[in-house]
Amino acid sequence: MELIKKSILTELYLSGITGKSHIDNLTKKGFTQKLIDLEIDELIKNKLVKEDRSALTELGRSSLRVVLAGGVFDIIHPGHIYTLNAAKSLGDVLIVVVATDNTALKMKKRQPLHSKEQRQELVDSLVMVDLCLIGQEDDIFKTVNLVKPQIIALGYDQVHQEKFIIDGCKKIQLDAKVARLQSPIPESSSSKIQKEYGESIHGI
Incomplete structure (x- = not known):
């Protein structure tokens, strides 16, 4: 086309x-x-x-292949860029959902450095992302149902979510495939970067 x-x-x-x-x-x-x-x-x-x-x-x-990816995205690092590029390559449109501040705190066991609005703006500015949305705390499948993706892309560190996503999609009668993405830099994480940055600051 x-x-x-x-x-x-x-x-x-x-x-x-x-x-x-x-x-x-x-x-x-x-x-x-x-x-x-x-x-x-x-x-x-x-x-x-x-x-x-x-x-x-x-x-x-149906002529558009929509891919949905999600995460906290507190500090954008090379692992995020690789994963989002890989997600975009699976379809025509990439929509990314950033976690709310409360959800980020539960997932990462720490307060995010950036607010959900700041994280949305950061992700929205990435060239491979067509749209970034802020997720919903009470029911993530409200956003999934709004987007109605053909593919839901999970990052290398979201292993536990696969069955949860598949079961949730069945409940809203959405026929979406779950794609597992691999990062070439699995040791990259926002938490690790924040920890190392904090240690380097204290060491000055």
Whole structure:
């Protein structure tokens, strides 16, 4: 599929989650309004975009392979970059969910250095990420159901979550595959970096 058509489908899909204008995002990427209108006309003809021009049809949505990944992402390190690049390579659209501050505290047994909003902004700025969302504490599957990914990518350090994710997807009747990603730098972690940084500061 041509880049412009894939970009339009992606932005229409994302606008359904964020409520933001797909036209604004497409023009920021350098596409002219005239070109966008012509391409949307063709996508409507091919039954990928609805007649109202603001949403995907079921066929249009199924033509996009959406990958969902999650984590704390308190300090972005090479392991994160490799893992997110690997996740993006599995599909067309990569959506990342960052844990809330309370969830991060439970997972890492320490207060995160950055707030959930700061972590969202950091992850959103990464080139391979199409959208970053803040997760929900009460039920992570609310976000999963909103995104409706075809693939859920788990990092090398999220082994325990695989059955939990598979069972949760069954409950919301979502047919998503779970992909296990490997990091080439498994010793990289935000906690380790923070610990070493703290020790180096004390040693000065």
